Amino acid sequence: MRIVRTVADVRAAVREARSQGASVGLVPTMGALHDGHLSLIRQARADNDLVVMSLFVNPTQFGPTEDLASYPRDEARDAQLAADAGTDILFAPPVEEVYPSGFATTIHVAGITDVLDGAHRGSHHFDGVATVVTKLFQMVGPDAAYFGQKDAQQVLVIRRLARDLDMPVRIVACPIVREPDGLAMSSRNVYLDAAARQQATALNRALDAAETTVRSGETGADAVIAAARTVLTGAGIEPEYLELRSAEDLAELDRVDGQALLAVAARVGAARLIDNRILEATP
């Protein structure tokens, strides 16, 4: 695995592989790698000749009161894990390479960014995500890019972005990878102390309860959300949001009809966690 830090170097490496007919897969990450990230790398490895993983803690997607400064960083560990999972090129640019002085452009995806994390973290969040992902696509020029369903709204934003701007890249969404007790893997789980770590399992259990409710034939949004909320309340968690929305365009739903996304965000101990589940009514 090669580590490159400049746009010129990542372009040159990709150009060389392409000249030999290689297909290129990109896995954007902010590092602090866990099995969720590694599942994306493995999928990219299975689908492509050249796998590029970017490692960049993108400052523009963090709000002023968020955890940019304390976000876990360990490049040597990440490089080892990325290499073992099949990465060919680790692209780890410094902030000035991505945002040189005078940088003045923002990509804004309207509509679907107004709800859930867009509403609760603020519009800067998905503007930062859309802008950095657009830049990474321009820098690397991948055939396919891999994202986790853990960040379900992010996947929708990036699909819309790629479609609206005619980006010649296939967006691949990969399933949520969980700890044995169901907690969705996240770089932010390191912020949880033992008590909060136990409490955090309630997010997945709440989604399970909602799914069980739908399976039993009760598809009304109020009942589905109430089933999840009961589990959260029982664990002492007051969600930031817990909403049932269309899995395609995040429109509000009053019942599970087609594919519905039940999305939750909550502060648990020192971490802000998100999780979600696609719910489908059985005919």
Ligand code: AMP
């Ligand atoms: P991050 O480093 O948090 O920006 O995440 C990089 C990519 O990994 C994003 O596409 C995430 O959705 C994905 N990811 C993070 N956690 C998981 C997980 N538990 N399962 C699957 N994908 C994940």
